[in-house]
Amino acid sequence: MKKVLFVAVALICGSQASALTIETVTSPSGIQAWLVEDHKNPIIALDYSFAGGGASDPAGKEGLVSMVAGLLDEGAGDMDAQAFQGRLEDLAIGLTFSADADNFTGRLKTLTDNRDEAFRLLHLALLKPRFDADAVARVRGQMLVGVQQSEQDPQSVAGRAFAAAIFPNHPYGRSSSEASIKAISDADLKGWPGAHLSRDRLVVSVVGDITPAQLSALLDQTFADLPAKSDQAAIAEAEVPTKDSLKIIRRQIPQSVVNFGEPGIKRDDPDWYNAYVMNYILGGGSFSSRLMTEVRVKRGLAYGAYTGLEPYEHGGIVAGEVATRNDKVAESLKVIKEELRKMGSTEVSAAELASAKTYLNGSFPLQMDSTTAIAALLTVVQRSHLGIDYFDRRPTLINKVSAADVKRVGAKLLDPDKLTVVIVGDPKGMTE
Amino acid sequence: MRPRFLFLALATLALCPALASAQLFNPESFTLKNGMQVVVIPNHRVPVISHMVWYRVGSADEQAGHTGLAHMVEHMMFKGTKTVGPEEFSRIVAANGGQDNAFTNEDYTAFFQNVAADKLELVMKLEADRMANLALKDEAFQNERQVVIEERRMRTENQPEALLQEQMRAALFLDGGYHHPVIGWHQDIDAYKVQDVIDFHQRWYAPNNAILVVSGDITAAKLKPLAEKYYGVIPARPTPARARPLDPTPVAQRTVEIRDEDVHQPSWTRYYLAPSYHVGDKQDGDPLQILAEIIGGGPISRLYQSLVVDQKLAASVSAEYDPDSLGQTIFAVATTPQPGIEMRTLSAAMTAQLKDIAEHGVTDAELARAKNKLRAETVYARDSYHTGAMVFGQVLTTGGRIEDVEAWPQKIAAVTKDQVNEAAKRLLRDEKSVTGLLLPAKPGEATVVSDPDAEGAQGLIGGNVR
Numbered sequence: 001m002k003k004v005l006f007v008a009v010a011l012i013c014g015s016q017a018s019a020l021t022i023e024t025v026t027s028p029s030g031i032q033a034w035l036v037e038d039h040k041n042p043i044i045a046l047d048y049s050f051a052g053g054g055a056s057d058p059a060g061k062e063g064l065v066s067m068v069a070g071l072l073d074e075g076a077g078d079m080d081a082q083a084f085q086g087r088l089e090d091l092a093i094g095l096t097f098s099a100d101a102d103n104f105t106g107r108l109k110t111l112t113d114n115r116d117e118a119f120r121l122l123h124l125a126l127l128k129p130r131f132d133a134d135a136v137a138r139v140r141g142q143m144l145v146g147v148q149q150s151e152q153d154p155q156s157v158a159g160r161a162f163a164a165a166i167f168p169n170h171p172y173g174r175s176s177s178e179a180s181i182k183a184i185s186d187a188d189l190k191g192w193p194g195a196h197l198s199r200d201r202l203v204v205s206v207v208g209d210i211t212p213a214q215l216s217a218l219l220d221q222t223f224a225d226l227p228a229k230s231d232q233a234a235i236a237e238a239e240v241p242t243k244d245s246l247k248i249i250r251r252q253i254p255q256s257v258v259n260f261g262e263p264g265i266k267r268d269d270p271d272w273y274n275a276y277v278m279n280y281i282l283g284g285g286s287f288s289s290r291l292m293t294e295v296r297v298k299r300g301l302a303y304g305a306y307t308g309l310e311p312y313e314h315g316g317i318v319a320g321e322v323a324t325r326n327d328k329v330a331e332s333l334k335v336i337k338e339e340l341r342k343m344g345s346t347e348v349s350a351a352e353l354a355s356a357k358t359y360l361n362g363s364f365p366l367q368m369d370s371t372t373a374i375a376a377l378l379t380v381v382q383r384s385h386l387g388i389d390y391f392d393r394r395p396t397l398i399n400k401v402s403a404a405d406v407k408r409v410g411a412k413l414l415d416p417d418k419l420t421v422v423i424v425g426d427p428k429g430m431t432e
Numbered sequence: 433m434r435p436r437f438l439f440l441a442l443a444t445l446a447l448c449p450a451l452a453s454a455q456l457f458n459p460e461s462f463t464l465k466n467g468m469q470v471v472v473i474p475n476h477r478v479p480v481i482s483h484m485v486w487y488r489v490g491s492a493d494e495q496a497g498h499t500g501l502a503h504m505v506e507h508m509m510f511k512g513t514k515t516v517g518p519e520e521f522s523r524i525v526a527a528n529g530g531q532d533n534a535f536t537n538e539d540y541t542a543f544f545q546n547v548a549a550d551k552l553e554l555v556m557k558l559e560a561d562r563m564a565n566l567a568l569k570d571e572a573f574q575n576e577r578q579v580v581i582e583e584r585r586m587r588t589e590n591q592p593e594a595l596l597q598e599q600m601r602a603a604l605f606l607d608g609g610y611h612h613p614v615i616g617w618h619q620d621i622d623a624y625k626v627q628d629v630i631d632f633h634q635r636w637y638a639p640n641n642a643i644l645v646v647s648g649d650i651t652a653a654k655l656k657p658l659a660e661k662y663y664g665v666i667p668a669r670p671t672p673a674r675a676r677p678l679d680p681t682p683v684a685q686r687t688v689e690i691r692d693e694d695v696h697q698p699s700w701t702r703y704y705l706a707p708s709y710h711v712g713d714k715q716d717g718d719p720l721q722i723l724a725e726i727i728g729g730g731p732i733s734r735l736y737q738s739l740v741v742d743q744k745l746a747a748s749v750s751a752e753y754d755p756d757s758l759g760q761t762i763f764a765v766a767t768t769p770q771p772g773i774e775m776r777t778l779s780a781a782m783t784a785q786l787k788d789i790a791e792h793g794v795t796d797a798e799l800a801r802a803k804n805k806l807r808a809e810t811v812y813a814r815d816s817y818h819t820g821a822m823v824f825g826q827v828l829t830t831g832g833r834i835e836d837v838e839a840w841p842q843k844i845a846a847v848t849k850d851q852v853n854e855a856a857k858r859l860l861r862d863e864k865s866v867t868g869l870l871l872p873a874k875p876g877e878a879t880v881v882s883d884p885d886a887e888g889a890q891g892l893i894g895g896n897v898r
Contacts, residue, residue, distance in 0.1 A: 020478070038477065040477065041811065041814060041815045042811065043811065043812065043815050081731075081741075082732070082737070082741065085730075085731040085732055086732050089730060089731075089732045089801065089805060090801065090804065092804070092805060092807075092808030092809070092811075092812075094812075109812070111808060111811060134741075134744075137744070138740060138741070138744070138747075141747050141770040141771055142747045142748065144747075144771045145697055145747040145748070145768050145769075145770070145771065148696040148697035148771075149696070149697045149768075151696035151697070152591075152592055152593075152694050152695055152696045152697060153591065154590050154591075251694065252694075253589070253590045253694070254585050254589045254590065255582065255585035255586060255589065255590050257590075286522070286526045287510070287519065287522035287523070287526070287532075288519065288522055288523040288526055288527075293519070296579055297518075297519055297575065298575070299575065300574070300575035300576065300577070300578030300579050300582075301578070301582070302579070302582050303579055303582045303583040303586050323582065323585070323586050323590075324582060325581075325582065325585065354527075355523070355526065355527035358527055358528060358529050359526045359527060359528075359529055359530075361529060362528060362529010362530065362547075362548055362551075363526075363529050363530065363531055363546075365478050365479070365480050365548070366480050366530075366531055366546045366547075368477070368478045368480070369816050369817055369818050370812075370815045370816040370817075371815055372815075373816075
């Protein structure tokens with residue numbers, strides 16, 4: 001269930017001031033939202049999130065939250081799945097739900113003309129989902145197919161095995177399986193929304209063709225009927241292994257997929273920005289990162305080599321990946337480990353640091369491609385408690401990182417001799 | 433962001449079929465004296481710009497034995513010019529807060545940078561430089577060849593679905609440039625030389641064969657002097673004609689299958705040899721987009737309702753078609769069985785549905801719903817500053833014009849039920865199709881088996897490609 005997403009995490013972190021003006025809208029019943037008014041196109045995007053996700057799935061029922069997410073738009077109120085989906089299609093309303101380990105997230109996209117009906121359908125989906133038997137069977141079947149498909153994708157196989165290895169004995173390490181999906185009962189599904197989707201866990205972001213007054217009324221119509229609070233079991237802090245390990249899943253494929261990682265930090269750690277800049281220089285996704293230079297450009301070992309910070313609510317990791325031909329796995333890992341070591345033992349150059357800062361500041365607004373993308377970004381900022389002035393503060397937070405900070409956090413986080421490594425493929429000369 | 437090369441491959445024939453042509457971007461356009469076309473799509477919400485150069489060359493323009501060379505050239509465009517060192521291009525863009533990448537398709541090769549508005553001139557200078565002054569060394573080429581081979585392993589050779597799609601394409605297009613994969617056959621990637629890359633670049637990367645597309649916080653008035661300064665000074669030179677002849681008339685229904693122990697989830701896919709806006713039954717380009725929407729466009733579509741909801745045989749269905757192609761193209765239909773459903777059962781139900789559509793056509797209600805959905809998509813498409821740039825790049829490199837994009841909503845609105853039904857009849861013919869089956873195999877089981885889709889298949893190109 002926990003999916004290792006390097007790229008997404010990199011996107012999440014921080015912003016630079018732009019032409020956008022964010023205001024806070026509070027409804028009569030006290031529901032708060034961040035709003036960016038933009039009347040250029042007749043479109044409204046709503047993005048909202050409830051704290052609590054797949055990590056709360058009971059052991060043996062992994063996939064429960066995802067299944068709920070898959071079923072909320074499969075019939076609600078007096079509409080069965082076909083009626084509900086037909087209404088969405090006819091009005092060109094985009095209504096989706098998804099869950100990750102820590103959050104349950106929903107998105108609504110509508111043309112201004114259909115605004116009130118779109119919010120009404122969302123209200124129905126959240127408050128009166130039907131969980132009809134045939135819809136449950138259909139979505140369960142689709143999830144079972146998804147499990148089988150991920151079994152034939154080496155990157156998915158590696159991702160799930162890596163999660164299990166880096167988060168042993170913790171919900172973050174568990175993935176849904178045929179057995180867990182089949183174990184989810186009607187009662188589990190029907191009980192989930194009321195027990196989890198409460199106002200105290202909600203953040204809301206809206207961008208587009210809507211005024212504060214209009215939004216205020218719709219916030220109450222949509223969310224005020226949710227329970228004020230929910231009493232959810234606490235999730236334990238994750239204990240990430242601090243000694244090296246190697247797991248090989250043998251597959252007769254021409255290229256091995258390698259995932260590696262070790263303990264990292266959470267988003268509220270005082271070292272966050274130091275680690276963020278450090279990771280960008282090391283392997284944060286650009287063509288000019290040290291790993292890309294050493295692994296791809298200089299040696300032609302792989303199409304890419306990446307690292308990322310993965311800050312979860314109950315534990316953080318530093319994780320990386322590379323995919324290379326079976327007889328080059330050992331060499332690739334050796335090159336990567338050497339770069340991890342260098343990051344903590346030698347200061348980065350002034351030019352490297354300056355480039356990293358310019359990139360991390362300058363590229364931030366590039367993700368604001370559409371109303372939906374901006375709304376999603378606002379939700380992440382709210383969820384991480386970064387504050388409505390975050391977009392203004394972010395450049396300073398990045399600019400104050402020094403070469404000494406980068407080296408210190410490199411030494412603290414990157415120990416090449418304490419990596420958890422998972423390989424899917426047929427790596428030559430390597431055994432567990 | 434995943435490096436270099438977004439494969440707009442098979443199953444994802446376009447960004448999104450409905451958006452491949454979208455409405456009313458209101459672009460500004462002009463042409464430089466050397467013949468380079470320029471398209472500007474203003475969007476001032478955020479002070480950022482997407483700067484793209486599209487070349488009218490793709491994998492379908494390659495010669496036998498040199499498949500994948502267009503994509504290889506795309507990679508080598510990052511390996512330096514007379515004045516900019518290898519890999520410096522991306523480093524400079526990143527150090528200026530920008531992101532860059534490139535991608536190759538059958539009909540085009542495109543390069544882009546997303547940057548703050550005040551960095552536009554910098555990236556124009558860099559991009560124009562590598563159009564005119566690429567300077568390649570063999571050592572960088574040898575390394576990059578290995579990178580591309582690893583890319584092929586990652587995207588194709590490690591993935592049974594991708595291998596199947598590659599085999600299906602080769603079976604569908606009997607001849608010509610669409611027969612081989614964009615990334616190239618492995619043996620060809622192994623074989624070409626740095627001089628092949630240099631020659632290919634010299635042959636195709638001329639300003640008169642390129643289109644500059646800039647979207648975001650910019651106007652044509654501001655862009656024009658910069659375009660003249662950087663691109664306008666590159667001399668025009670003749671480039672080869674791009675041949676996309678009609679494929680030989682197909683006479684045999686074909687089935688391709690992969691049985692592999694790494695396959696856990698079976699799937700059924702069918703490609704039909706389809707017309708584009710420019711080759712074949714061109715008039716069917718718009719009706720077939722509506723047909724794809726009606727039969728496979730979401731949970732209310734014909735195939736989803738019948739196979740997933742009513743008969744409970746399938747977990748998913750899809751239909752994809754994009755007429756923005758220089759030559760003939762693919763109309764793809766796919767499905768995966770629900771757990772416990774035999775492939776032959778699903779296959780029979782699917783072919784029965786396709787037969788029903790070919791024989792009895794679609795309903796007025798289905799037509800109205802599909803048109804309505806496609807119309808709404810155009811409003812959403814306009815909202816993104818990237819989408820317009822992608823649409824114009826794709827259309828203009830595949831034989832279309834700006835007016836075609838702008839008129840698309842009206843053209844879709846005007847399509848009649850009879851036109852959809854006649855297009856469906858012409859398209860959904862067994863002899864025009866290749867059916868691909870992805871099936872699990874137990875270790876030691878025969879790799880080639882008899883055709884379970886026993887619908888009178890006349891040809892069988894079976895086999896295990898691993």
